[in-house]
Amino acid sequence: MKRVIQLLMGTLLIAGALYLTFEPTLTDDSEQGSASSSSGAPSTDANAASGDGTPAPERENSENSTNQPIGSTQTTTQIPLDLPAGGSAEENAAILTGWLQEQGWLGEQDELVELFNSGAVGSVEVERVRQFHNGLPVYDSNLVVLRRDNVLVELDGALAVDLNLDVEPTVSIEEAWETANASVSFNVVAAVPEALQVHARAGETQLVWVFSGGDMRARTDVLVDAHRNEVVRKVTKGAI
């Protein structure tokens, strides 16, 4: 038993040393306040047991790296961009598109189209825009634009950059449907008329047919490459 304790203590001490080695700062709650308490927990804590004694799977204490990369680019950027008084949402989206094209963020074939106004949070108006490439929507594109006192102040979300896609599918929707259906245990249907979309993720871009289906456990989108007739991605959209 003594040696078990020695083994455990030795492992823990070395783990602590490794943690301190890779931890960027030596934080101390008494110095920095509890705000820093989450700034990085030891990766060696991965096997810590949860409160009920259940063996815990892998844990992390920082950003969920598996949630990224997202789209081609995710950004929060200060804009700020004056808007003409009384401009419509479409006009505002066009101004934003032009500005992003000037900055090199959007290509000539890209545009942002106003989705809807999400309302106001205090003095900030929240609008949502969706990216289109060559007239096709970018899958799951939903960027937040904050407007204060007729000035666009912030753009937040995933922007697909460097798109240069042939948007004429070489695979028909019927062929893609067969592929999508064969890849899942349920039947799928296309969400016409926007079944043909641009998908951008982790630097890869594809022209895809988008199908939706599911069972009582979850609803799933199945994305089929409209040139190669392969399933690109299955995206869970909601579950019980």
Place this chain on the structure above:
Amino acid sequence: MLVRLTIVLVLLGISSLSFANQPVAHIFDYQRFCAQHKNRPSQDQWWRYLVALSGRVDGDILVYQNRLEGNGESLVMAISQNAQYYDAFRRMMGMDGVDGRGLRHNLLVNMNRGSNGEPFECGDGDVFDAMSVRQGDELSFDAFSKTTMALEEVVGHEAYHAFIGYNSALEYEFQSGALNEALADAFGVVFRQWLESGRPNNPADIQVRSDALWQLRDVGQPLRDMISPNNHDQPDHMNQYIKLPNTPDGDWGGVHYNSGIINHAFYLLAEGGQHRRLGSGPSVNGIGPYRALSIWHSGATLMHPYTDFRDAREKFQLAAVELFGHGSTEVQSLVDALDAVGIQFVPLPQAPASNSQPTEPAETPPVVDPVADPVVVPPQNDPIPAPDPVVTTPTPHPDPVVNAPQPTEPVASGESNSRRWWLIGLLLAAGGALLWLSRRQPFAEVTNQAASPAWNGSEPKPLRERVNRSAPSYKIHIDGAKLYLEESLMRTKDGQVFGRSQSFSHIVIANTAISRRHLRVCLIGEDLWVTDLNSQAGVVLNGQAIAEMQPIRWQVGDTLTLANRVKLERKS
């Protein structure tokens, strides 16, 4: 029948009068749908129906719209619930329906999953069947069994999923998915609290008279608890964050697990106090459920599909500052609550300067490497030095995603670094010495001693006796398939767990009727003991159901049946 129909029509009339500017909910009776399709509609018929709800496909299935025949009780309940959460959205968030624009909400009633767990079967059992769906820009529906319709917080939860679907559309995976769940939980519990408080006109008058009102219920038992997420296998702090794969068995990256962290922060923000399990960290000044929900909802309005916990903190903080002002109690409470659960520090928004003018954008072109991780664009407005006094020493951003005003350098430098390297050296030396001391110990002895079940009161047998004896065989059949159970694993505290989850079970049974962790088998002495791990569908031993969490001896020849589906026979 006539009386029921009258009640339905009266309630529908009241509902219509109350929300004259809102569309009447679409009520769909699933049992009737089943009857029309010879009791077993195909999934294709089902999904075509869903698409039809959005008006995109015309067909005979549309005849079910607005038919109020069928199970009157469920229909009455559905109309009532629908009216209530429309009312709650209006009173608590000032919204016209779940999308803020008067969206018609489609309700599906009498939608029960069969007792054998098969989806789309018109069974009689009332089991948990609730989901909210968004498809395209118009379609939205909730599906509830009669039993779950009675759980107001579940109804509110699903309704809020619809709001999320129509706004930020948070991706249903990993942290964004956990946020999706947690935001829905928050509205769900406050919705129930509002109902239990008598639906006050001013939601600030909500009274939370019981800790039970911080729970989300499943049929017959709590499902989640914001006060003690650990009680339901949820983490309550980032240092318990569970990383799971993005698969159905992995709960899509832990969306229903890790929501516990956000949920506990919400509870602390509303009710105040210190982290309930840790009993340490910042003490939060509670601001009440309504104001807490206002911050959560406004923060949700600012989110995008890929918002993670750290982004969410930024959104919540911006929302709190916008709603309650810089330096307000609410902002301080929010910061404390998020600190308490370890969600990473994000600087508070800066107070606007009175004469601030927009500046020209910088000339620097953005990085457009498509393979690179998120691009950072430097702020083009220097933040005006009017810091909120709440947090004075921010930590650096390890993640480049958010380009909020850059934090100042942390204090840890010079002396701190020197101290750290001394500490590292000391720890390595001490650890190495202890490992060297322990190296001469035969590992077998360590294993045997450590593996004794904690709840086994009997003394472990001498090592030599164990080693010399030939190991007994523990053979079982799973639905006829042979399996030998590993003795050493069964002697550990957790034993061998049978279940559906690849992440939480040692032996995976791929059957939807099986719980994630269904059954534990332990070896104590020479006997096998089995424990039903509070499984949903239960365990039967030789025809007799066994009590949950009560170990029971499993002898040679005994047969266990899991969820009336999977048969385990002990052969030797």
